[in-house]
Amino acid sequence: MLTFEQAIADSAQFSKRHLLLGNGFSIACRSEIFHYGSLYDQADFSRAPEIEAVFAALGTKDFEAVIRTLESAAIVLPTYVADDGAAPAKMLEHAEMLKEILVQTIAGNHPHLPSDIPDEKFWACRRFLSHFLVGEKAGCVFTLNYDLLLYWTLMHEDSPLGEAISLARSDGFGNDEDEPDADYVVWQGETNAHSANVMFLHGALHLFDSGKDLLKYTWIRKGVPLIEQARAALSANKFPLFVAEGTSTQKKDKIRHIAYLYQGLKQLTSNVTQGKHCWFIFGHSLAANDDHILTRIGRGRFKKLYVGIYGDPQEIWNEQIIARAGWLASLRNEKWPLEVEFYQAESAQVWG
Incomplete structure (x- = not known):
């Protein structure tokens, strides 16, 4: 060579x-630190295992797609489900949690x-x-x-x-x-x-x-x-x-x-x-x-x-x-x- x-x-x-x-x-x-594996595979979803199910349901590993889906669903779900807002509130909570998971995963693979x-x-x-x-x-x-x-x-x-x-x-x-x-x-x-x-x-x-x-x-x-x-x-x-x-x-x-x-x-x-x-x-x-x-x-x-x-x-x-x-x-x-x-x-x- x-x-x-x-x-x-x-x-x-x-x-x-x-x-x-x-x-x-x-x-x-x-x-x-630059492992370059999948961010999804490196992320820790242990605090909210439901989030992994959302990724699977959407057939994606795109964090943005899942966050936006959770936020949109939280807006329309009360029209169809009467649960005093418990499910929409949980969706919004998980959307915010997922943003932080993304931040932490990125930061763990990068100099600050x-x-x-x-x-x-x-x-x-x-x-x-x-x-x-x-x-x-x-x-x-x-x-x-x-x-x-x-x-x-x-x-x-x-x-x-x-x-x-x-x-x-x-x-x-x-x-x-x-x-x-x-x-x-x-x-x-x-x-x-x-x-x-x-x-x-x-x-x-x-x-x-x-x-x-x-x-x-x-x-x-x-x-x-x-x-x-x-x-x-x-x-x-x-x-x-x-x-x-x-x-x-x-x-x-x-x-x-x-x-x-x-x-x-x-x-x-x-x-x-x-x-x-x-x-x-x-x-x-x-x-x-x-x-x-x-x-x-x-x-x-x-x-x-x-x-x-x-x-x-x-x-x-x-x-x-x-x-x-x-x-x-x-x-x-x-x-x-x-x-x-x-x-x-x-x-x-x-x-x-």
Whole structure:
């Protein structure tokens, strides 16, 4: 396999480099907390086992769907059931309890503040991202992770450990015209999103759906811990926008119903059809539950894909990645063949 630097040198033949990040990006930073299992499977429902039955009845693991269902049912149930409001009250109680369960589960798998991550790690990560967000080869960075590590890294502009690295970063958000001094910014819509070069394809914990707008909270710059951000937003019925559960088909269905996520998917699709560009994948197993993203890469027109492999290539999980990469190449139209090259993921030293 190539080293990461060799892969970067080889990619100089292309006009643009794009990057797709998977779970391994976050795990490489803090392996002890970024487990990336299902939030549902990690949540503790012992205080209200009825909530699990609601998830099962709806056939979902989407927290927002269950919370909204409980709240809506509590409004209409008194019309059909005369129990002096006991059941509706319990539903509302469980909806609030579920919000707190979600907050606690998220917080248990995430640093509370950027200061929990050493400056050395942020500086190393900015250096890694500079291959994709600096200079004439700069393309786009797409992430499938919903945590805040990429966002924090992009905001961590002071580099006390070396020469400052200025990353081009645009995510399509800007000031709210009605509240320009608010502690959040608002997604500007598809019109202004075409220039975005950083996209959270599955949403993120700093993006909240207010019902009217998609908000990006910048509270973290004021030192507010993650758990407090999420709790305050949920109490105002603003739900974090992230796609963490389900099959590829279920994820795609949710993405198509949310303008920001669908725009990100279109941005990715547009870039994979550029024949003079190349793509890097870091920290992703190419698993089938992300086929809604991977098949677009496979059916694109760019000529070369660089896939990171961690550890011994002969380990079973790496053999599966290599086989899946071959499957991606097999999706290509013969007019646009795809060459796949593998590089040593650890040699990228993403977090130092």
